[in-house]
Amino acid sequence: MPNRREVTSGDSREHVGFARRMILILAVKGLAGGVLVVCFALISEAVKPQRFAGLFGAAPAVAIASLGVTLATKGAHDAHENTVGMLAGSVGMAAYALLAVPLLRRLSAPRAAFVALAGWGLIAGAVAVPLLA
Secondary structure, X not given: OOOHHHHHHHHHHHHHHHHHHHHHHHHHHHHHHHHHXXXXXXXXXXXXXXXXXXXXXXXXXXXXXXXXXXXXXXXXHHHHHHHHHHHHXXXXXXXXXXXXXXXXXXXXXXXXXXXXXHHHHHHHHHHHHHHHO
16 A cells, blocks of 8 residues: 555655646647748738738747647647637627627727627627537
């Protein structure tokens, strides 16, 4: 039967190993995201007209890096769930943009933003829930 000291020291080593792994994963995500942000920034500089440069902002680069690291560390199932969440969020963002403009004509800015935000959540949920069920 192991004594208390042996169990405690083993648990501590496992905890330190887990913490190091998580820090390494965060570092890889940050590095991959940073490299892809630079690549997308270079693409945006080359795009004409410049009004389309925003399409190549940081969000796509960070999403790609995050999915790559999730796929490598947690597997296809978690990467699929993250992808569905990203897609649902983007559809919700489009709904927010479509709702905000007419709402701003009728309501004050804080109220219009709140109602559009509620629309974002409802639309994103309506897209994500059936796909993740």
